[in-house]
Amino acid sequence: MSVSDYTETEGLPKADRKPYKPWSYDTSGAKLYIPRFTAGQDRWFAAELSGEKGKDPSRIAVFAEQPKDKRWEMATVVNLDSTKLPDIALDGSGHATAVAATDNKQLAADADVLRTAVIDNFATGGTNTGTKVFDPTKASKQQIKVHEETTRKFGTLGTTSFTGGTNRFKDAYALKTADGGALVLFAHTHTQADAVAHSGLQINPDKNDNAWLHGIPRTSVTYTFVCANAATVPAKAAPSRLIGYTCAHTDASGPPVGSARTDRA
Numbered sequence: 001m002s003v004s005d006y007t008e009t010e011g012l013p014k015a016d017r018k019p020y021k022p023w024s025y026d027t028s029g030a031k032l033y034i035p036r037f038t039a040g041q042d043r044w045f046a047a048e049l050s051g052e053k054g055k056d057p058s059r060i061a062v063f064a065e066q067p068k069d070k071r072w073e074m075a076t077v078v079n080l081d082s083t084k085l086p087d088i089a090l091d092g093s094g095h096a097t098a099v100a101a102t103d104n105k106q107l108a109a110d111a112d113v114l115r116t117a118v119i120d121n122f123a124t125g126g127t128n129t130g131t132k133v134f135d136p137t138k139a140s141k142q143q144i145k146v147h148e149e150t151t152r153k154f155g156t157l158g159t160t161s162f163t164g165g166t167n168r169f170k171d172a173y174a175l176k177t178a179d180g181g182a183l184v185l186f187a188h189t190h191t192q193a194d195a196v197a198h199s200g201l202q203i204n205p206d207k208n209d210n211a212w213l214h215g216i217p218r219t220s221v222t223y224t225f226v227c228a229n230a231a232t233v234p235a236k237a238a239p240s241r242l243i244g245y246t247c248a249h250t251d252a253s254g255p256p257v258g259s260a261r262t263d264r265a
Contacts, residue, residue: 011211
């Protein structure tokens, strides 16, 4: 996701590139959730972070130890809809409890179920599983809004559809919450396919797509997005809550048309 941000910027005309300004998280207000791990287990911890000094944390991040070089790296970060997370269960010494994010029968939904539901929000507006797995929240409503607005953007001149994409990032992380449920962080990939309704029309790429489409008109374009998500999941059979997500445009491709301009889709 970070690499794609740089790729997109490098494809912009120089006049449109904003100068990079170094920044850092305000660690003085960070809240850390560090689980206990036994020998041989993958080690990671979560942190509530703020990008502005004096502001309440607005992001949840996971830092994971990389097995090969034993370095700690940020594995995922999600913008939250609220500055208040659910209460994380802590033991007597203040350690959090990591629980299985997949194949966990003690939770109402695991990361695979949540991932499918999120993709359904984009693909169908939540008709199949999205609105069944998730209670309405700001994040889930926004994903459904993306589906509704984007699939109608061309009117009769073209079509747009969303589907799940190949997900390279299958790691998922879960912390036990005080109510017996879990906070689950997971990634997903989805694609957006735009196509003209008939010959004689073309899709003229936006300047933000220059890095991938190079300003060449296309008859169809498939965009790829990689997203990080955070959800709270109850222990009992009840809907989960999507509490934040962050997406990055990571690729775009499609067949070019002739150089002559025609009606725009």
